[in-house]
Amino acid sequence: xxxxxxxxxxxxxxxxxxxxxxxxxxxxxxxxxxxxxxxxxxxxxxxxxxxxxxxxxxxxxxxxxxxxxxxxxxxxxxxxxxxxxxxxxxxxxxxxxxxxxxxxxxxxxxxxxxxxxxxxxxxxxxxxxxxxxxxxxxxxxxxxxxxxxxxxxxxxxxxxxxxxxxxxxxxxxxxxxxxxxxxxxxxxxxxxxxxxxxxxxxxxxxxxxxxxxxxxxxxxxxxxxxxxxxxxxxxxxxxxxxxxxxxxxxxxxxxxxxxxxxxxxxxxxxxxxxxxxxxxxxxxxxxxxxxxxxxxxxxxxxxxxxxxxxxxxxxxxxxxxxxxxxxxxxxxxxxxxxxxxxxxxxxxxxxxxxxxxxxxxxxxxxxxxxxxxxxxxxxxxxxxxxxxxxxxxxx
Amino acid sequence: xxxxxxxxxxxxxxxxxxxxxxxxxxxxxxxxxxxxxxxxxxxxxxxxxxxxxxxxxxxxxxxxxxxxxxxxxxxxxxxxxxxxxxxxxxxxxxxxxxxxxxxxxxxxxxxxxxxxxxxxxxxxxxxxxxxxxxxxxxxxxxxxxxxxxxxxxxxxxxxxxxxxxxxxxxxxxxxxxxxxxxxxxxxxxxxxxxxxxxxxxxxxxxxxxxxxxxxxxxxxxxxxxxxxxxxxxxxxxxxxxxxxxxxxxxxxxxxxxxxxxxxxxxxxxxxxxxxxxxxxxxxxxxxxxxxxxxxxxxxxxxxxxxxxxxxxxxxxxxxxxxxxxxxxxxxx
Numbered sequence: 001x002x003x004x005x006x007x008x009x010x011x012x013x014x015x016x017x018x019x020x021x022x023x024x025x026x027x028x029x030x031x032x033x034x035x036x037x038x039x040x041x042x043x044x045x046x047x048x049x050x051x052x053x054x055x056x057x058x059x060x061x062x063x064x065x066x067x068x069x070x071x072x073x074x075x076x077x078x079x080x081x082x083x084x085x086x087x088x089x090x091x092x093x094x095x096x097x098x099x100x101x102x103x104x105x106x107x108x109x110x111x112x113x114x115x116x117x118x119x120x121x122x123x124x125x126x127x128x129x130x131x132x133x134x135x136x137x138x139x140x141x142x143x144x145x146x147x148x149x150x151x152x153x154x155x156x157x158x159x160x161x162x163x164x165x166x167x168x169x170x171x172x173x174x175x176x177x178x179x180x181x182x183x184x185x186x187x188x189x190x191x192x193x194x195x196x197x198x199x200x201x202x203x204x205x206x207x208x209x210x211x212x213x214x215x216x217x218x219x220x221x222x223x224x225x226x227x228x229x230x231x232x233x234x235x236x237x238x239x240x241x242x243x244x245x246x247x248x249x250x251x252x253x254x255x256x257x258x259x260x261x262x263x264x265x266x267x268x269x270x271x272x273x274x275x276x277x278x279x280x281x282x283x284x285x286x287x288x289x290x291x292x293x294x295x296x297x298x299x300x301x302x303x304x305x306x307x308x309x310x311x312x313x314x315x316x317x318x319x320x321x322x323x324x325x326x327x328x329x330x331x332x333x334x335x336x337x338x339x340x341x342x343x344x345x346x347x348x349x350x351x352x353x354x355x356x357x358x359x360x361x362x363x364x365x366x367x368x369x370x371x372x373x374x375x376x377x378x379x380x381x382x383x384x385x386x387x388x389x390x391x392x393x394x395x
Numbered sequence: 396x397x398x399x400x401x402x403x404x405x406x407x408x409x410x411x412x413x414x415x416x417x418x419x420x421x422x423x424x425x426x427x428x429x430x431x432x433x434x435x436x437x438x439x440x441x442x443x444x445x446x447x448x449x450x451x452x453x454x455x456x457x458x459x460x461x462x463x464x465x466x467x468x469x470x471x472x473x474x475x476x477x478x479x480x481x482x483x484x485x486x487x488x489x490x491x492x493x494x495x496x497x498x499x500x501x502x503x504x505x506x507x508x509x510x511x512x513x514x515x516x517x518x519x520x521x522x523x524x525x526x527x528x529x530x531x532x533x534x535x536x537x538x539x540x541x542x543x544x545x546x547x548x549x550x551x552x553x554x555x556x557x558x559x560x561x562x563x564x565x566x567x568x569x570x571x572x573x574x575x576x577x578x579x580x581x582x583x584x585x586x587x588x589x590x591x592x593x594x595x596x597x598x599x600x601x602x603x604x605x606x607x608x609x610x611x612x613x614x615x616x617x618x619x620x621x622x623x624x625x626x627x628x629x630x631x632x633x634x635x636x637x638x639x640x641x642x643x644x645x646x647x648x649x650x651x652x653x654x655x656x657x658x659x660x661x662x663x664x665x666x667x668x669x670x671x672x673x674x675x676x677x678x679x680x681x682x683x684x685x686x687x688x689x690x691x692x693x694x695x696x697x698x699x700x701x702x703x704x705x706x707x708x709x710x711x712x713x714x715x716x717x718x719x720x721x722x723x724x725x726x727x
Binding site: 282392 | 638724
């Protein structure tokens with residue numbers, strides 16, 4: 001049996017949405033559900049196994065070519081399936097960097113050997129990837145990064161430090177951005193690597209974030225030797241191509257967001273409806289919640305319009321900033337309202353109220369990162385001002 | 396048969412006609428210009444001289460009308476010409492040609508003996524008034540009394556309150572009125588989108604031309620970010636309309652409501668922001684930003700935006716049908 005024939009996709013005559021819905025109803029259970037408070041947290045292995053199943057069922061790798069274990073479909077089916085993923089309490093991928101950042105970049109710039117090595121391993125969850133872009137001195141301003149890559153006889157020697165590298169302690173590969181020259185070169189001489197996380201000289205330290213998690217990491221590179229074969233694209237060219245991919249990814253990654261947002265709002269209301277005391281806390285917020293519900297639909301308008309643009313061969317360019325900005329701020333407003341409601345539940349509540357309290361607490365703290373990562377709100381506003389409105393800085 | 400027409404080309408044509416209307420003396424003069432250009436019959440059947448096109452073709456007409464502060468009951472004429480074509484073909488033909496003027500009293504019901512929110516009712520030949528049962532009556536405006544537009548804040552398209560008279564011309568059933576209201580949400584959102592886009596354009600133009608402390612206002616990050624947020628608001632309206640006119644997976648009704656409620660909420664904010672960007676000039680009567688603000692605030696009232704949000708709130712509190720919450724036991 002070949003890899004692709006083992007994959008289940010929507011049987012003919014049934015919609016991809018119906019297939020996804022049924023598969024999730026059957027397989028998303030127990031500790032995997034993010035809408036329930038769990039005594040014992042879900043393990044990494046359980047999440048990995050679930051994602052292996054999602055891929056086999058056709059719910060991940062939807063647009064990737066079949067040759068690399070993908071499902072060979074379009075963004076339209078990706079959107080259709082992601083609506084269902086959003087409406088269900090599915091955990092975020094532990095390999096979203098692999099699936100939504102490294103993968104598309106690899107598809108755009110790598111040679112056949114590299115694609116065959118890296119891509120199926122991502123979908124089969126054999127290689128979890130992390131993103132080594134940000135540095136202590138280069139956050140929003142990536143051109144300021146200092147991590148050096150020097151040519152050696154049989155590859156490259158890497159020295160430097162990365163930070164805010166989510167999931168590095170659980171990863172097998174790092175999508176590393178380094179430079180061949182000096183920091184004064186700015187955008188020149190940037191080069192991308194796929195670095196094995198078990199390479200000697202590479203050290204990972206976890207950072208605890210405000211939500212109590214330890215996903216964030218610092219990654220130190222001390223004379224880390226990387227094979228020539230693990231360089232992605234040529235210096236300069238690779239990064240130029242990658243930035244084009246990144247502008248699309250900003251608009252398309254976690255495409256289920258609007259629908260997840262909708263399901264969080266519905267969960268809050270449905271849970272409060274089980275208890276008159278909770279309902280009394282929720283009701284005064286009803287007009288604000290209606291406003292949020294409208295914003296969720298408007299967010300879908302941004303996402304679906306961009307998908308249509310891409311499907312018809314158009315360019316998104318800087319317009320990917322619109323959904324990022326809109327979603328992150330609207331979701332924060334919702335998270336604040338949600339927390340104001342659940343934090344005043346009477347002590348000792350159980351069942352649905354305990355579940356939604358735990359979920360809203362997690363959503364509230366996690367949402368504080370949403371206006372920071374993937375380009376801060378301020379960066380998005382700068383992009384719109386400079387590249388869409390083309391506002392002049394000098395007379 | 397008009398599938399080959401491009402709504403974007405319609406927008407260019409409509410914009411040129413709106414510009415010519417700016418020089419017209421009064422509402423009847425604008426009606427004739429719009430009628431001659433064929434814009435009033437976009438939705439009406441061909442028997443009335445109309446083009447019989449789908450709603451998405453009326454969107455650019457209303458968008459450019461809002462942008463131009465047209466001073467004409469555009470939404471009302473477009474929808475009434477289509478609605479009345481069967482029952483009152485002559486009247487519909489007159490509307491399409493721009494020879495007859497009709498409007499709609501968007502607030503109140505006939506049974507209360509006073510209705511309101513009727514744009515340019517003072518010069519209209521007919522006014523559609525809603526009934527409590529969800530139907531509507533078309534009345535001769537001449538037979539209505541106590542017409543009063545002093546409470547209108549819209550200086551370009553003042554709306555009036557009036558006491559309905561007995562001279563009934565036509566009657567609409569509940570289904571026809573429901574469709575009228577649904578389509579009006581789209582056209583109103585288009586009008587507000589055009590109006591807000593125009594305010595943003597005026598603000599951007601001013602920010603780039605006005606120099607203070609040796610730099611254009613557009614160089615200052617506080618203003619750059621303000622204008623970026625306004626651009627987000629305008630783009631959100633545009634995409635919401637695109638989605639509402641497509642076939643959204645969740646059905647068209649909520650996408651339409653969201654497009655309207657979103658526009659009604661965000662549109663006036665863009666005008667308010669533009670007034671701030673223009674500073675003292677923005678607060679003058681001469682600069683048209685206040686007219687856009689008045690137009691958008693009036694549309695929000697005529698389109699019952701706050702009521703719509705409250706209806707949605709009540710609906711939300713009834714709970715969802717998410718299967719993931721299916722095991723919850725709801726209290727009464």
